[in-house]
Amino acid sequence: MRPSLATPSVSLPVTPAGKQARWLVGALAHLPIPSAEIPVHFDSAFLALVPAPAAAALNAGFAGLHNLRVDSITTSTPSTLVFVVTVNGNAKWDVRIEVDPKGLISDLHAQPSGSSPPTVAPPAPVTTTTTTSAAGVREIPVGVGSPPLKGTLTLPAGKGPFPAVVLVSGSGPNDQNETVGPNHPFLDIALGLAGRGIASVRYDKRTLDYPQSINPRTFTLTDEYVPDALAAIGLLKHEPLVDPHLIFVLGHSQGGTYAPLIAQRAPEVAGVIMLAASCEPLAQALVRQIRYLATLPGTIGANAQAEEPDIEAEAAEVGNAATLEKDKPGMVLMGGVGPAYYLSGLRYNEVATARSVPQPLLFLQGDRDYQVTVAQDLDVWLKGLKGRPGVTVVQFPKADHLFLDGSGPPTPADYEKPGHIDPKVIAAIAAWVDRIEHAAHR
Secondary structure (H helix, E strand, O other): OOOOOOOOOOOOOOOHHHHHHHHHHHHHOOOOOOHHHHHHHEOHHHHHOOOOOHHHHHHHHHOOOOOEEEEEEEEEOOOEEEEEEEEOOOEEEEEEEEEOOOOOEEEEEEEEOOOOOOEOOOOOOOOOOOOOOOOOOEEEEEEEOOOOEEEEEEEOOOOOOEEEEEEEOOOOOOOOOOOEOOEOHHHHHHHHHHOOOOEEEEEOOHHHHOHHHOOOOOOOHHHHHHHHHHHHHHHHHOOOOEEEEEEEEEEEOHHHHOHHHHHHHOOOOOEEEEEOOOOOOHHHHHHHHHHHHOOOOHHHHHHHHHHHHHHHHHHHHHOOHHHHHHOOOOOOOHHHOOHHHHHHHHHOOHHHHHHHOOOOEEEEEEOOOOOOOHHHHHHHHHHHOOOOOOEEEEEEOOEOOOOOEOOOOOOHHHHHOOOOOOHHHHHHHHHHHHHHHHHHOO
16 A cells, blocks of 8 residues: 655745655655656766665665655755655654756755754665665675774675775774764765775774774874774785775875875785875964964854964974974873874875885865865875876865865865765776776786
8 A cells, every 4th residue: 555645734846956856755655766767857976876776776765755744945946955844744854855957866865853864875884794675785894903993894786706995084083984074975985886886894993993092102193094904905805705906995085195005015905096185294284274264254264263373383393393202202292192193194205105106096186175185285196196107186176075066165064064975986986996907807
């Protein structure tokens, strides 16, 4: 028996986004959505992130969303509609639809009101070693390193063996999804790659799972990034469904800075992928960022102006090797770490390391990134790597540091807007991996 659609108390607008919302509300009342309707209403870039078959994956994500009543509209533009619905007569849900210039759905979220938004498509991960009924993507809990970090091995549908990517997150105690506000970039990447036949492993950072194990007297940036990434590579090498000759390292932000060092320590790695990889000295980057934020209007600018003197003083301390060498090892500096941490960063030459490793390199950069920029970072990488073979660069004009598309001057507030990594980023990574895989199999 099919559920009936409750009469909406609020009319949806006659806009491109509103028309798709009207179709979606009606379609959810009569699940499953027929396969033929999917490409009529969703754009190809969105569907590229959905593990095949798309109709099954989407219907699995929509399971339980029926008998909807539209209660209110919170945002309405021609291309975006955010509205609140009552599901099954009692639960409140927020729904967000964005459409592309052709009026096709390019982004879609639905989540309980007041919660952190999960992705409607691709479907949410399952904590089981069995295949999901919809798409065949397997999300398997794993432990990485010793003591083991919480991690997830994501495997595509099929028998393999698959190429695989180790995801290395940026600065700070990140979880395995690299969660920032409502956004989960590494989850997007893992599921997007799985939909294209590429496995991955992602994991919490040790500073998140075992902060008490960190000795600030001796802890270095190399300690933060390299040992656990090497453990993840070892895990993949022993996974029967992974091709041990096609394991890649993908580092984001500071994880990208240390990705070449990881590849140097693991010469069996097939390639290095660097998303918004920083190479500007940390102290300089901190000062540049706070000065940029101080130019922004409103609370963000005012707070940055107030913090600027302290940040500049701290940056001067952690950016001076002579000062750090004189500091007592037990001294606690910015971020709760000691001199050894910042000294290790000053002594590491990421560009020279990247030049020395034989593996092909892929650089991805968002032009709207104010944290890691084209001028201070990407251009410096490329200048130092000039003439080195095997360097590929892809830039995304609208992307910020998390590779979320936006417009106007970038601000930290952008990270609080729910979104997904630009599908073109997933496509660029997958295409590059495919080229290396095909070359290896010639």
